[in-house]
Amino acid sequence: MDRTVAIIGAVVLAAVVAGGAVWVYQNGRNNQFAQCSSSTVASGAAAIGGPFELVREDGETVTDQDVFTKPTLLYFGYTFCPDVCPLDNTRNAEALDMIQSDGYDAQMAFITIDPERDTVEQVADFTSYIHDDMIGLTGSPEQVKAASQAYKTYYKKEENGDPEYYLVDHSTFTYLVLPEVGFVEFFKRDDSPQSIRETVECYADAAGYGSS
Template structure:
């Protein structure tokens, strides 16, 4: 009987070690944010984000270093957007308020992908109406394209002969941390609560 118990003990130990191996398989133990990530990014987080140069609501040229001075939620859209952009940016603003209640200061950032119509004043008013701390950015077509490419976003304007033309664009929100860069993205169907919870996890792990 003693031998049988010994065999069973070895079996249980092996099963436990196998379970731990499966649970940790593919996990990067060097990633300080591993417990917070909910999405897989082709090429890793370092493949998204990077330097940009845009124009703020005051008409000043600013860089990513000027803008991302604290954890930031970045969204690419346009002020003439009839539904998606206002809803997404309002949700981001709600998440920012939730985070502030928890003691986490996060900056909401809105980058226009419609520089022909979105002047610094227009994008500034749009941002201010959604949140008092939201930063609105625009720029030349070249500056906007560079920022979009850095974050791998998509946008394409429809027929511009119509002054009310629409712009097709991706709708991700990007979480960017000072000193770390891009760490996570959120989709349209993610709630303000989910964004706030995940963002807080990343901030706590900094």
């Protein structure tokens, strides 16, 4: 991934997150999750997240409400990604195993930013390899773009690349989304499975999705 683009993307997202956090604090909604925040976001920042319509790995067209039925670790990437996507999602899967072992009902979701190659079959193969409780989502270029814009993610197809084996530069944040609440937190690449576990469980407890 181009480091300059990645840094710029991180700065842009940080600015958006900061703006959203200000809105949250002014609106007084931070109290519920204040003790859980590991970033500048205290609660569902209005600037990040929103409705989308995509195609699930089983071929069914679904909305965000169909997907986020439990605390969800959401990642935007692509199945042909040679390194970052498998590593990040394997890390998230390790965190999810810990969370589920602690009795929490949680899941992962993967939205491709490469709908040209990522068919429902391709996405299903990828998610089944990563984790049993991982939902794969694809769609038309327009549907994918709308979902990406809702979560303020960045992606760009490699110019003049091989038409079959091209790369896609993209942001690498993992988002925590709660049912009926929306986006509440994001995780960076250097966050450990243990820190993700602790943060997700804190938010789940605060939102009333405690362990069984």
